[in-house]
Amino acid sequence: MPAVLSRLAAMLVAACLLFTAQVLAAPQRAAAADPGYLMAHFIGEGSTNQQIYFSHSADGLNWTDLNGGGMTLRSTVGTRGVRDPALVRSPDGSRYWIIATDLCIGCGQSWGDSQSNGSRNFVVWESTDLVTWSAPRLLNVAGAIPDGRNAWAPEAIWNPETNDYVLYWATNATLNGVLKHRIYYARTTDFRTITTPQLYIDRPGTQGIIDTQIVEVPAGVGNFRYVRSSGDGQITIEGSNSILGTWTNLGNLSGIGLTGAQVEGPMWLKFRDRNEWTLYLDQYASGRGYMPVLTTNPSATSTYRLPASGSYNLGGTKKRHGSILNLTATEEARVQARWPSTAPKRLQSFNFQDRYVRHTNFDVRIDQNITGPDAQFRQRPGLAGSGTVSFESVNFPGYFLRHSGFDFQLAYNDGTGGFAADATFRQVAGLADSSWSSFQSYNYPDRYIRHYAYRLKLEPITNATGRADATFRATS
Known part of the structure; x- marks a missing residue:
C-alpha cells in the first residue's frame, strides 16, 4: 500500500509540474465568451x-x-x-x-x-x-x-x-x-x-x-x-x-x-x-x-x-x-x-425598373441607373418595433429614410420615438407583384412608400397605378 501511494503521489506531482509548465509557457487567455x-x-x-x-x-x-x-x-x-x-x-x-x-x-x-x-x-x-x-x-x-x-x-x-x-x-x-x-x-x-x-x-x-x-x-x-x-x-x-x-x-x-x-x-x-x-x-x-x-x-x-x-x-x-x-x-x-455585416442593397422600382431609390441633398426620389452609394441602403431591424425594417444610408450612416409631412427625406436619427416611428416599415408582399415587396408605414398603417413624379411619398394606395408605384425589390 505505501508503494502504491508513493507512485500515485509521484504521478500527481508530475501532472502538477506539467500543468504549471504549460501555464508559464503561455499566459492564461480569456474564455471565448468574454467580451472583446x-x-x-x-x-x-x-x-x-x-x-x-x-x-x-x-x-x-x-x-x-x-x-x-x-x-x-x-x-x-x-x-x-x-x-x-x-x-x-x-x-x-x-x-x-x-x-x-x-x-x-x-x-x-x-x-x-x-x-x-x-x-x-x-x-x-x-x-x-x-x-x-x-x-x-x-x-x-x-x-x-x-x-x-x-x-x-x-x-x-x-x-x-x-x-x-x-x-x-x-x-x-x-x-x-x-x-x-x-x-x-x-x-x-x-x-x-x-x-x-x-x-x-x-x-x-x-x-x-x-x-x-x-x-x-x-x-x-x-x-x-x-x-x-x-x-x-x-x-x-x-x-x-x-x-x-x-x-x-x-x-x-x-x-x-x-x-x-x-x-x-x-x-x-x-x-x-x-x-x-x-x-x-x-x-x-x-x-x-x-x-x-x-x-x-x-x-x-x-x-x-x-x-x-x-x-x-x-x-x-x-x-x-x-x-x-x-x-x-x-x-x-x-x-x-x-453594426452587423449587412450587405448594402438598392431598392428597384417595379414599374420603372431602370430606376432606383436614391437620396440627393437629403431629398429622396427614384432615378435612372444609379449604382453609387447614394442609392445604397442597409436594411436594419426596424427602429420602432420587431418584425419591421428601417433603411440606413450607406454613405451617411446614422441617416435613415423617414417620412415627414408624408414626404420622404434622408434624416439623422435623433433617437426619439417619433423619428423611430417615421423611419420604420412593415415589409409585405408587393402590392403589384407578390414576388416583390411593398413597405407599409409603421405609424400610418393605411399608407405605403410609393413614388409619385419620381419623388418618394407616403400615401394610401387605392388603384393599380398606386400599387405599381408602391412596389419595389431589394437588389445588389
Whole structure:
C-alpha cells in the first residue's frame, strides 16, 4: 500500500509540474465568451475613407470590420472629413465621446494647407449607449493658442486628481521663435467647453511632436502609473505617476527597428485577462496601416517585442490612427447588434425598373441607373418595433429614410420615438407583384412608400397605378 501511494503521489506531482509548465509557457487567455474590444479608426485618404469606422476583436489581435466594412459615423461639419478618432468612456460608463481631427486630405485640403491654416476645431460625437450617437459638433481647441494654426490627433484621459478629463492634442504654433507641432492640453468635463489650452509636451529645438497616447498601468507593473508613447522622430516611451506631473524619458523602440520615420499614431490596448499590452503603430511610411508591438511592462522598453508572423490580422480594411475600448458584455452585445455585416442593397422600382431609390441633398426620389452609394441602403431591424425594417444610408450612416409631412427625406436619427416611428416599415408582399415587396408605414398603417413624379411619398394606395408605384425589390 505505501508503494502504491508513493507512485500515485509521484504521478500527481508530475501532472502538477506539467500543468504549471504549460501555464508559464503561455499566459492564461480569456474564455471565448468574454467580451472583446472595439476599435474606432479611419481607413485612408479621401472623403469616404476619412470618416469613423468600427472594428471588433475577441482577442485584441485579430480584427473584424463592423458594418460590412462601411463607415459607422460621418462628419457633416467643418471640413466634412475626420481622422485620428479618440474613443472615450466616462468613469461610470454612462456616457461616451468620439473626438476626431477635423481634416480631409485629398478633398479640398493639402497637407501644407492643413499645417499652415488648418481647422482649429475637433469634431465631437456623444452617446449614452455606444450605438446611438449625436449629430457631430465642432469644438474649438486651438483658437486660443497664439499663432495656433491647426488642431490634430486628439486624445483624452480621465484625471482622478482633478476629477475631469485631460484633453490633449498637437497644434502647429510659433513659440520662442520656433514654428512646429507641440502637444497642448486643456481640461474638460463635457467636451463642450474647455479650460485655456496649456503647453503639455515640447521637444528641444525644431523637433516636433504630433501623436501621443497615454495608458494607465496597474500597480505592481513597472515604476509608473501612466505611460505615454509619442511620435517625435522616434517612438518615445515616457512614464509618470501623475498625468499633469513630471514625465521621465524611458527610451524608444529603435531597438526593435521602429522609428518615427516608419510608424506613427500609437494606440494602446491592455489585454483584459493578463498583464500584457499591445502598442499598435500605424505603418504610414509603407502604407500598411496598424501593426501590434507586444510588452508585459509598458515602462520597460527592453520588454517590447515584434509579433510572430501570422499572429495577428487587422481585417479587410486598413486601420489608421485610432483608439481601442475594452468592452463590457453589454456594450459588446449592443455594438454587434447595431453594426452587423449587412450587405448594402438598392431598392428597384417595379414599374420603372431602370430606376432606383436614391437620396440627393437629403431629398429622396427614384432615378435612372444609379449604382453609387447614394442609392445604397442597409436594411436594419426596424427602429420602432420587431418584425419591421428601417433603411440606413450607406454613405451617411446614422441617416435613415423617414417620412415627414408624408414626404420622404434622408434624416439623422435623433433617437426619439417619433423619428423611430417615421423611419420604420412593415415589409409585405408587393402590392403589384407578390414576388416583390411593398413597405407599409409603421405609424400610418393605411399608407405605403410609393413614388409619385419620381419623388418618394407616403400615401394610401387605392388603384393599380398606386400599387405599381408602391412596389419595389431589394437588389445588389
